[in-house]
Structure formats: C-alpha cells, structure tokens
Amino acid sequence: xxxxxxxxxxxxxKSGTSVKIECRSLDFQATTMFWYRQFPKQSLxxxxxxxxxxxxxxxxxxxxxxxxxxxxxxxxxxxTVTSAHPEDSSFYICSASIGGASNTQYFGPGTRLTxx
Amino acid sequence: AQSVTQPDIHITVSEGASLELRCxxxxxxxxxxxxxxxxxxxxxxxxxxxxxGDTLVQGIKGFEAxxxxxxxxxxxxxxxxxxxxxxxxxxxxxxxxxxxxxNKLIFGAGTRLAVHP
Numbered sequence: 001x002x003x004x005x006x007x008x009x010x011x012x013x014k015s016g017t018s019v020k021i022e023c024r025s026l027d028f029q030a031t032t033m034f035w036y037r038q039f040p041k042q043s044l045x046x047x048x049x050x051x052x053x054x055x056x057x058x059x060x061x062x063x064x065x066x067x068x069x070x071x072x073x074x075x076x077x078x079x080t081v082t083s084a085h086p087e088d089s090s091f092y093i094c095s096a097s098i099g100g101a102s103n104t105q106y107f108g109p110g111t112r113l114t115x116x
Numbered sequence: 117a118q119s120v121t122q123p124d125i126h127i128t129v130s131e132g133a134s135l136e137l138r139c140x141x142x143x144x145x146x147x148x149x150x151x152x153x154x155x156x157x158x159x160x161x162x163x164x165x166x167x168x169g170d171t172l173v174q175g176i177k178g179f180e181a182x183x184x185x186x187x188x189x190x191x192x193x194x195x196x197x198x199x200x201x202x203x204x205x206x207x208x209x210x211x212x213x214x215x216x217x218x219n220k221l222i223f224g225a226g227t228r229l230a231v232h233p
Contacts, residue, residue: 004159006159034220034221041228042225042226043206043223043224043225043226044160044206044223046220046221049220091157093159093160095160103148103210104150104162104165105162105221106162107152107159107160107161107162108159109158109159110157110158110159112157
C-alpha cells in the first residue's frame with residue numbers, strides 16, 4: 001500500500017521550453033502533496049506544499065511563477081517547470097500524505113530533469 | 117527552529133557487520149521522527165517512524181531506531197548489514213505543527229552507506 005508514482009522518470013528538454021511532471025498516489029487519497037528538489041549528493045529541499053483544490057504554499061526562495069503546481073484531485077498533483085534553463089536541471093521528487101494522525105509522507109521514485 | 121544533524125556524511129562497513137547511523141534533532145516538543153532510505157536514482161522509502169510510545173522502533177529490512185530524548189537522538193541500527201543496504205539514509209523530523217496537520221518534514225543532510233564484501 002501507499003504507492004506513489006511519478007511520470008516521466010527522465011526528461012530532457014531544450015532551454016526555454018516547459019516541462020510537466022505528474023505525481024500520483026495510486027492506492028490512497030492524498031490530502032497533501034509535496035514537491036522536493038534534490039541536487040547531486042545533497043538532501044531534499046522542499047519546494048512547495050499543495051492541498052487538493054487550493055493554491056500551493058511555496059517555500060522561501062522558490063519562484064511560484066516558474067514552478068507551477070496544480071493539485072487537481074486527491075490522487076494527482078503536477079509540477080510544471082516553465083521556461084526551463086540549465087540551472088533547473090535536477091532530480092525532482094514528490095511525496096503524498098494521507099494526513100490525519102499518521103502524517104507520514106510516501107515518496108515517488110523521482111524525475112530526472114535535464115535542460116540543454 | 118527545528119533542525120536535523122547527521123554527523124556522518126559517509127560510512128563504510130563490511131558485510132555482516134553491525135551498523136549505527138547517527139541522527140540528532142533540535143525540537144522543542146515531542147518530535148515526530150523518521151528514517152528514509154534512498155537507492156541511487158530512486159525516491160525515498162520509509163524505513164521506520166516514531167510518533168510516541170515505545171522508544172525502540174522496529175522498521176523494515178531489519179532496521180530499528182531508538183529515540184533518546186535526553187540526547188535528542190534517533191539513531192538507526194542494524195545488527196548485520198547486507199550488501200543491498202548500500203544507499204543514502206536520511207533522518208527527518210516533523211516540523212512544528214506536524215500533529216496539527218501541517219506535515220512538513222525537515223531532512224538531515226544524509227549519510228551515504230557503502231558495504232564492503
């Protein structure tokens with residue numbers, strides 16, 4: 001149980017294009033989804049928190065107009081990197097939480113974004 | 117503000133040896149603590165968690181962790197390491213307000229475990 005998927009697993013795009021990453025909770029309804037960014041050999045940096053049907057809450061220093069988050073349903077959240085540049089190349093990981101007393105986050109397998 | 121410290125960036129052990137990965141946290145109230153493991157190029161898998169109750173927590177893959185409030189620690193242990201345990205291990209603490217539904221996690225920098233045959 002508590003499986004989270006991400007699509008695509010890898011994406012390569014040209015500078016200036018936009019890329020959409022999907023995060024799905026496959027066997028549970030996620031009240032909250034999180035988006036992280038991980039640089040090589042570093043820890044996870046939380047980018048934003050999203051609750052179904054409401055606007056995402058972005059961490060300080062994260063550009064909300066560049067990293068668009070949509071949480072359309074209790075099983076799907078999307079992250080769109082707009083006008084991507086090489087410095088946006090990174091490993092993006094989502095997680096989903098059932099909420100309530102558990103509050104445990106279940107993580108997706110990640111998406112490797114490479115911007116040429 | 118909450119923080120998590122994993123003092124060991126890199127640890128190497130021999131297969132079959134015991135393992136202890138250290139984690140210290142800074143938090144005013146009773147913390148919600150987690151250990152996650154990440155294999156190369158993969159997402160994070162939850163090993164175990166501590167919310168309350170018994171301070172010795174059993175997890176998956178033969179791992180356990182002990183919450184010691186007096187030392188602000190939540191060290192991860194395994195009695196006998198297997199080659200497949202080589203990975204990155206992250207300790208995390210629930211941010212303030214965690215129990216109230218605001219379930220943001222604060223991660224440590226991670227410890228990379230290498231296992232020698």
